[in-house]
Amino acid sequence: MPEIVLDSLQKNFGSCSAADGLSLKVKDGEYLCILGPTGSGKTTCLRMICGLTKPDGGRVLFDGIDVTDVPVSERRATMLSQVYSLFPSKTVYGNVMFSPQIKEWDEETSKQLVKSMIKMVHMEGKANAYPRELSGGQQQRTALARALASDSDILLLDEPLRALDARLRLELRQELRSLVKEMGLTAIHVTHDQDEALEMADRIAVIRNGRIVQAGTPMEVFQDPKTPFVANFVGRSNIFTGKISSVCDDFTEVVLDNGTLIKARRTEIPEGTDVAVAVKIGSTRIPAIVSPTEEKPEPETPHGFFRGRVERILYEGATVTIEVDTKDAGLISSKLPNRRYDDYEIGDEVMVTWMPEKANIFAISPREIDEELRLD
Amino acid sequence: MSVFEWINRISDDERSRKAWFSLVCLVFAVLVIIPSVFVILKMFTEWGIVSEVFGDPVTMSVITSALWNSFSIACIVTVIDVAVGIPMAWIMVRKQFKGKKYLDTLMDMPLAFPTAVLGISVVMFWGAPEGITIPGLGLIVSPYIMLILLHTIFTYPYMVRSLSAILEQIEPNYETAAMTLSASRFTAVRTITLPLFRAGLVTGTILCFARSLSETGGTLIALQMMGVGSLFFTGPTFIAYMKTEYGTDAAMGSMILISVLMIVLALILLVVVKVLIMRFRIPVKKVWPKFGRFVSRGAMPKLKDTVSVMFLAVVVLLPTFYIFTYLTQPMADIDFGALLYSTGISFLIAGVAVVFNMVFGIPVALYIARKRHTKSGKILDSLVNVPLIIPTTALGFSLALFWGSIYAGDSMGLLMVILGHIAFTFPLVVRNVTGAVEEVDISYEEVAMTLGAKPFQAFSKVLMPIIKSSVIAGAILAFTRSLGETGATVAISDSVETVPVYIMGLISANRYSEAAFCSIVLIAICFAFMLAVRIAVNRGGSRA
Incomplete structure (x- = not known):
């Protein structure tokens, strides 16, 4: 069960750079998700690990051994592609038998192995079926069994759940993860779905423009994003730009271009620096309006950083998203539990606030922020 | 070590893959393209x-x-x-x-x-x-x-x-x-x-x-x-x-x-x-x-x-x-001896040409299909069409001039006819296989390799079964085309008597009835042969 190290990999396709000094360490037996938008170099990264794409520069190391020049067939790193690529001329059994046959293992042992793998993914009943006769989930499980039956100890999953129905996709997340863990494989799973990554990964590596921007546990990546991009890509954020006006022990005060004062978590960034403040929409609060009472006949809006009007209310099942139009900072979104649905109506005057420690702060000039947040 | 094991082993090495492909390109150039257009050079000399x-x-x-x-x-x-x-x-x-x-x-x-x-x-x-x-x-x-x-x-x-x-x-x-x-x-x-x-x-x-x-x-x-x-x-x-x-x-x-x-x-x-x-x-x-x-x-x-x-x-x-x-x-009254002899010659020529084109045409087809977007892929793609568009008689004449300028004498007639048939059936095989390969997602082969298959195994065990029917269709097309060809054969050699040449001889001698019966016998043989190929292939398929 090897540890994988990618050492400043470089790969260009024409003028387009798919890996630009990509470095990453995957621990032995770890389930790592590479999360990034389309075209960020996720798949190229996988292909360089298994050897299907040769890097222009840099090294790939398995357990400290440089495998950059080792041919694909000997790396023992198996790819599970998003279309599964089950060989159409072979049955489920034949597909799973592929590796043992190619490697000319002892026939009896192979048969046992293949049978146990098919059993493990619950495909016993379909062993003689051809791929075209299988449902998406069955194909996915067969492809997994085929990968597990090779003696590979690295599993590379390229958007393995993408082609499945939404419901099945959710169900298979844990099943896939536990199978991989059970076999003790080192797994690298590429996805653009942040929920999938957050739920499945031991660690997440966020990739962008051929570089790993941040690698860490789902919690670290979600709560302590290193860049505004990560803040916005892993769980949507409201982003504000301004200057630090004062740094206190508990929080930082940032003054926006129009003079509004907001608070963010404590930071080392010196006063006067151009910064961006990112608050996850789930941490953005809209305190309920206090209804008028005998003592206070006027309805009271609690304190907040911004005042605005409720523009849109989206009911999403377990949650509701409220969009507030503020004069100072445009549209701000807030995700709340669904029991709060009745608290608001379109057109209500509300205040927007958050706890300072929930607001991340990054040193970045306002000119760069749009480029930083671009998703492609 | 068997031949296949040896191929498997060396197919892992990029240099040997490149060497093989260079050989294929060389064969394509020397045996197919250059002889086909040699006559243009000859016009100047x-x-x-x-x-x-x-x-x-x-x-x-x-x-x-x-x-x-x-x-x-x-x-x-x-x-x-x-x-x-x-x-x-x-x-x-x-x-x-x-x-x-x-x-x-x-x-x-x-x-x-x-x-x-x-x-x-x-x-x-x-x-x-x-x-x-x-x-x-x-x-x-x-x-x-x-x-x-x-x-x-x-x-x-x-x-x-x-x-x-x-x-x-x-x-x-x-x-x-x-x-x-x-x-x-x-x-x-x-x-x-x-x-x-x-x-x-x-x-x-x-x-x-x-x-x-x-x-x-x-x-x-x-x-x-x-x-x-x-x-x-x-x-x-x-x-x-x-x-x-x-x-x-x-x-x-x-x-x-x-x-x-x-x-x-x-x-x-x-x-x-x-x-x-x-x-x-x-x-x-x-x-x-x-x-x-x-x-x-x-x-x-x-x-x-x-x-x-x-x-x-x-x-x-x-x-x-x-x-x-x-x-x-x-x-x-059919001269069965002469008919069977010329049929044998025809089958020999067609058979050798098809086998040759399988070995050297499929790699070209793979290259064209997989590298279509690259410049070299496009050039190869256009070059393959050249023997297809050139009239076979002109091609045969050109080819005879080319090899004649290297080796004089007609004792090599049969070999030269075979080379001629290789040249004009080459595009048929390549076209068919290219079309089929383009339909197949490359991820099949890639996944096979990550499962431990050598590049040649990925081709023979994964890609080949998928494109098998197109390969056979291409082979049969090339075979029948070679069998029916007259122009190139006549233009290359006077002595090699393939079936169409034999039948043409009968017509020239006004022996229509005999020519017709020979034709019917020939058609029967062709159909029996093609049927046999199909059956053999299908059986092989179900066993694997």
């Missing part, structure tokens, strides 16, 4: 005797009229094929009816018949040649019209096949959408589907044009049966005539000239057709709703389908099979 031809107005007028005949017939035939091919392709792809499978097989029949046999059959059907006792329609037509009728038959399947292949990929959704937006079917097809059709039209046009341009055997026989073999020429028959009548040395100048003219004109036409069809926009701006509705409703669509099927039956199939009427006649 032998400029003296070629320029003599220019000074000879009699020969020049024969050459220009032969060229005119070849190219105008090819043009007319292609236009006919397009006109009747589009509705037929529609029927084959979009309609479901009883017996469609049989119609599908019947359609390919003219490809399976040696063209020499077709030549006999067609003239028998339409005309009433002297010396044949079986009554035909007895039409007295000019050789020009007769050749159009003949060439339509063996080009027709190419057109319908190319168009159907594309049509199958065009979803009927577009038409349905257009019709729900209240376009008539005619308007929907004309404005939506036809513009998507161009690629198929290019392939079909090139195949038909090239085939008609290069056909020798059937044309030669038809002209001889009509008694105008030394009066009416097409480009290929002129080369064959000069060679048999005057010998290569005496007629060198005019043979070089007409070969070069045919090659150059064919290549120019290839480019022009490609550009024209891709640039030319089917006018879709204007619609004629009334006219559209008129031809989309009531009896009109039925009429169109009926005419298409009638054309297939009367112009293509009946003349093709007319030779079987000889079975009602008393059996002629």
Whole structure:
């Protein structure tokens, strides 16, 4: 069960750079998700690990051994592609038998192995079926069994759940993860779905423009994003730009271009620096309006950083998203539990606030922020 | 260590893969491309005797009229094929009816018949040649019209096949959408589907044009049966005539000239057709709703389908099979020894050519399919078409000159004929395999390699089973094409007697009955052989 190290990999396709000094360490037996938008170099990264794409520069190391020049067939790193690529001329059994046959293992042992793998993914009943006769989930499980039956100890999953129905996709997340863990494989799973990554990964590596921007546990990546991009890509954020006006022990005060004062978590960034403040929409609060009472006949809006009007209310099942139009900072979104649905109506005057420690702060000039947040 | 293990092992090394591919490219260049166009070089080195031809107005007028005949017939035939091919392709792809499978097989029949046999059959059907006792329609037509009728038959399947292949990929959704937006079917097809059709039209046009341009055997026989073999020429028959009548040395100048003219004109036409069809926009701006509705409703669509099927039956199939009427006649005295000997030679040539093209053509096809977007892929793709478009007689003549300049003497005749057949069947194999490989997602092979398969194993155990049927289709196409070829064989060697050459000899000697029976025997052998191949392959498939 090897540890994988990618050492400043470089790969260009024409003028387009798919890996630009990509470095990453995957621990032995770890389930790592590479999360990034389309075209960020996720798949190229996988292909360089298994050897299907040769890097222009840099090294790939398995357990400290440089495998950059080792041919694909000997790396023992198996790819599970998003279309599964089950060989159409072979049955489920034949597909799973592929590796043992190619490697000319002892026939009896192979048969046992293949049978146990098919059993493990619950495909016993379909062993003689051809791929075209299988449902998406069955194909996915067969492809997994085929990968597990090779003696590979690295599993590379390229958007393995993408082609499945939404419901099945959710169900298979844990099943896939536990199978991989059970076999003790080192797994690298590429996805653009942040929920999938957050739920499945031991660690997440966020990739962008051929570089790993941040690698860490789902919690670290979600709560302590290193860049505004990560803040916005892993769980949507409201982003504000301004200057630090004062740094206190508990929080930082940032003054926006129009003079509004907001608070963010404590930071080392010196006063006067151009910064961006990112608050996850789930941490953005809209305190309920206090209804008028005998003592206070006027309805009271609690304190907040911004005042605005409720523009849109989206009911999403377990949650509701409220969009507030503020004069100072445009549209701000807030995700709340669904029991709060009745608290608001379109057109209500509300205040927007958050706890300072929930607001991340990054040193970045306002000119760069749009480029930083671009998703492609 | 077995050969396969050795191939598996070295296929892992990128250098050995590159070395193998370089060898393939070298073979392709030296055995296929260079000999095919060598005659152009020869024209410059032998400029003296070629320029003599220019000074000879009699020969020049024969050459220009032969060229005119070849190219105008090819043009007319292609236009006919397009006109009747589009509705037929529609029927084959979009309609479901009883017996469609049989119609599908019947359609390919003219490809399976040696063209020499077709030549006999067609003239028998339409005309009433002297010396044949079986009554035909007895039409007295000019050789020009007769050749159009003949060439339509063996080009027709190419057109319908190319168009159907594309049509199958065009979803009927577009038409349905257009019709729900209240376009008539005619308007929907004309404005939506036809513009998507161009690629198929290019392939079909090139195949038909090239085939008609290069056909020798059937044309030669038809002209001889009509008694105008030394009066009416097409480009290929002129080369064959000069060679048999005057010998290569005496007629060198005019043979070089007409070969070069045919090659150059064919290549120019290839480019022009490609550009024209891709640039030319089917006018879709204007619609004629009334006219559209008129031809989309009531009896009109039925009429169109009926005419298409009638054309297939009367112009293509009946003349093709007319030779079987000889079975009602008393059996002629066949020289079985000579027939079987020439059949053996033909099978040997076709067999070697096909096997060679499998080994060296499939790698080229893989390269083209996988690297289509790269410059080298595109160049290779165009080069492969060259032997396809060059008239085979000119190709054979060129090839004979090339190898003759390296090794003089006719003792290598058979080998040279094989090389010639390799050259003109090469594109057939490559085209078929390329098309199939392009359909297969490369991820199959990639996943196989990450599962531990060596590159060669990924090819042989994963890709090959998927594309098997196309590879076999390509092999059979190449095999039958080689079996039926006359022009190249005659142009290369006087001594190698393949079956079509043998049958042509019988015709020249006015032994029609014998020629017909030989043809029937030959067709029977071919079908038995092809059936055996199919059965063997299917069995192999189910075992694996």
